[in-house]
Amino acid sequence: MTQRSLPDDRRPANEGPRAAARNRAALVAAAREVYAESGLTAPLSAIARRAGVGQGVLYRHFPDRAAVAIAVLEENVRQIERAAAADGADLAQVLGVLTWHQTESAAFVSVLHAEGEGSPSGIPAYALALSRRVERALRRLLPDGHRLAAEPDDLMIAVGMVSGAVTGPTREQRERRALAAWRLLGVEVGPVRPFEE
Known part of the structure; x- marks a missing residue:
C-alpha cells in the first residue's frame, strides 16, 4: 500500500530539540507524581502514560529505572x-x-x-x-x-x-x-x- 504524503500545511512541525526537552520535563514531572502515589517500584509504563508519551520516548531519555529516579x-x-x-x-x-x-x-x-x-x-x-x-x-x-x-x-x-x-x-x-x-x-x-x- 502506498502512503500519500500530506501537503506541507497539514504536516505536523518537527520541533526537534524543543520537543525532546518538553518530553523529558513531562517525564520527570510524571515520575514525581507516580512515585509519590506508588513508590519507586511503579511501572515505567505508568510514567510514560502519565507524561503522555510512548515508552520508547521514556527509554530515549532514561535507559533504566534508576536513571528516572535520579532525574527526579x-x-x-x-x-x-x-x-x-x-x-x-x-x-x-x-x-x-x-x-x-x-x-x-x-x-x-x-x-x-x-x-x-x-x-x-x-x-x-x-x-x-x-x-x-x-x-x-x-x-x-x-x-x-x-x-x-x-x-x-x-x-x-x-x-x-x-x-x-x-x-x-x-x-x-x-x-x-x-x-x-x-x-x-x-x-x-x-x-x-x-x-x-
Missing part, C-alpha cells in the same frame, strides 16, 4: 539550590521548600539520610553527592549562632530527624508531622511549597 531526585535538589540562591532567600523559606520535597518523595528522604563515604550503609555515590548539595545550599543560609550551626553535623542530623518523622498515608499528614518535628527542634519553617521562580 536531581530536580528536587536543584529546586532547593535555586531557592537558596534566590534574592532575599532565608533559611525558613528554603526549609519550607525542603519540607515540601520531603513530604512528596520517600526517595528524596532516603537521599537526605546519606552517610559519609566509607560507611557500611551501601548508599550510592549519587545519593551522597545530592545530600551534600542540599547541605551546602542550607548551610549558606545559616545565620551565625543558629541552633543548627552549633556542631558541624547538627544541620543534617536535624534534616534526617525531620525526614524520619515524615510518615503517613497522605501528603497532608506527612506535612503536619514534618512541621511538628521542626517545631520540636525549635526551627522556624516558611510556607511548605515547591520553589517557583
